[in-house]
């Protein structure tokens with residue numbers, strides 16, 4: 001079987017060489033995480049240098065939902081890694097979702113990780129996502145010194161697909177991204193805990209903000225016997241348009257007893 005896979009890869013490489021989706025350069029025998037976007041192009045991808053409030057979409061100094069906007073969302077904040085207007089990012093996300101290029105989850109999650117680590121000032125979001133990372137990586141004292149005393153366990157939850165969409169695509173892109181991020185930061189990943197009950201229309205196809213909210217309303221539920229209580233949760237998705245989907249997820253996760261619920265996406269459309 002292993003030989004079959006190697007032979008298949010060899011043949012595919014000859015007839016369908018993998019080219020960087022940024023500059024078109026061909027790859028040769030590279031690691032999967034370096035496929036599809038070359039190192040040079042990865043470096044050129046802009047990293048979001050400031051975050052906005054998920055409600056009013058205005059700049060937020062501490063990366064969190066504004067105090068004045070708190071009543072309108074269940075999200076403590078949403079961390080956006082890069083810009084959808086960047087052609088490599090939009091192409092990579094499109095290819096991952098609609099051309100089924102699973103390996104693109106590697107460079108995309110690399111960009112998410114880069115955006116989290118490349119900041120001047122650490123915020124509350126960092127204290128959650130880097131809570132295990134600081135302990136495990138000895139030389140990288142990223143959060144150790146500023147860490148609060150109370151141990152807060154953080155779990156990553158990918159935005160789930162409906163069964164029908166999952167069967168069509170064969171994988172959940174949000175899960176693949178979460179997996180890379182969870183491994184990097186030593187966090188627990190809980191897949192299957194959040195369930196999409198309804199097969200909703202894609203949010204990108206709906207223009208009105210109110211209709212988007214209606215479309216996604218009560219689409220999710222949390223599995224019984226869940227382990228969310230008193231945990232901090234980071235919901236991961238590839239893109240967000242408004243934060244309506246993340247907010248609906250946050251609603252049921254909070255109801256199940258979570259402390260803080262954050263969103264984490266590659267880009268905002």
Ligand SMILES: [Zn+2]
Nearest residue numbers: 020023038041
């Ligand atoms: Zn390139």
Ligand SMILES: [Zn+2]
Nearest residue numbers: 053056066069
């Ligand atoms: Zn606001």
